[in-house]
Amino acid sequence: MGKLHIVGGGAIGSLIAASAQKNGVPYDCYPRDRKSMPSWAQWQDGQTTMLKPAKFAPVALAETDVLILPLKVYQLNSALLQWLPYLTQQPTVVLLHNGMGGLETATELLGYDYPLLLATTSHGALKVKASTGDVYVQYTGVGATQIGAPQIYAPSCDSPPPDTLSDLSQKKPQLANAIAALHDALPPVQYQGNILKALWTKLSVNAVINPLTALHNIQNKYIADAQFEQSRNAICDEFTQVANAYGLDFDAKSVHENVLSVAKATGENFSSMHQDVAHGRQTEIDAINGYIVDMATKKGIPVPENTLLVERVKALKL
Structure with missing residues (x-):
């Protein structure tokens, strides 16, 4: 070995x-x-x-x-x-x-x-x-x-x-x-x-939980609150459009349900992006929501919610 x-x-x-x-x-x-x-x-x-x-x-x-x-x-x-x-x-x-x-x-x-x-x-x-x-x-x-x-x-x-x-x-x-x-x-x-499908699945979870917990200074469980429903759905819808444009097979409703399941299962945790912001470290926003934006741009797909999240998380460092 x-x-x-x-x-x-x-x-x-x-x-x-x-x-x-x-x-x-x-x-x-x-x-x-x-x-x-x-x-x-x-x-x-x-x-x-x-x-x-x-x-x-x-x-x-x-x-x-x-x-x-x-x-x-x-x-x-x-x-x-x-x-x-x-x-x-x-x-x-x-x-x-x-x-x-x-x-x-x-x-x-x-x-x-x-x-x-x-x-x-x-x-x-x-x-x-x-x-x-x-x-x-x-x-x-x-x-x-x-x-x-x-x-x-x-x-x-x-x-x-x-x-x-x-x-x-x-x-x-x-x-x-x-x-x-x-x-x-x-x-x-x-x-x-098909490891890329598994990685895109994790990306869908991170794209919701990481920026929202970082921006609102909350634990993962609060992502399931009603106040974030519109944002959750928008992120998942945009993610699904982009992923499927690259030959993957996602359903926006299932993506959203999986996000909620992970948020509840890891409810007491603080996301890695929350911790990066809390400790003044560089975040992985470019590799998460920023990646969705980049891949969307190549296909001409508008993703305003993800674009806004990238801008807002980057503004936290100012």
Whole structure:
């Protein structure tokens, strides 16, 4: 089995590292700031797991290794440029982020035929500063990770991804082995033959919950309130028009129902965009609602609600 190499010191990356430690899967972490890297993880039953000391700099990876990038979309370009000299053996790269646009960044730098996986997770994790000043990661919600090989429309890559994990094992064993390693570290990891549909589904949820919670300084559960009904419906309608223009098959009513379901299921949580605004960090608005606007523009589809949300969230930083 190859080793997992986890870039960044965020909550989800640290959770993967802690679970790998707990389950005996080899791993290393490479945070930008070693001081902000969690020292341990606290599980839901109160048990703790200590993390290995973080690495200072990238190292050359073997083909059997897995490079995991649980970063913001806007951080991907610089991270990949830093790692590029160490990827000569073409280890599997896993993109794990909110929003969209990461695939375009990765293929531009790595090439269309690079062994690449896209993933999205519903596990919940939060970085917490202890009274001692140490940072730890708290496991806040059991979830699952969906993963798959992207459909890339390029002259050398015109065949669709395998429908099943068994087919993937036959055609692309390197990717199947990487998925197995991730499953061993933090289960369950579920293979999706159409991972882009799964990512667009998550985008529809993020497009509603993230900007509205950030703009109104509220927890996720309040998104279901009647005062947001008009905005929710408008975002979902625009999302559906854009997604379906790119060959996906969404129904606006079902999209809206799924948004409400997620908002209620994660009711006590604050969205990542809410937290970014609260802590004065750059938001992922360009990779979420901004992505919908960009894709709509290419098809000539008006999306006034999403356009307004992008402008309003960006204005919060002023």
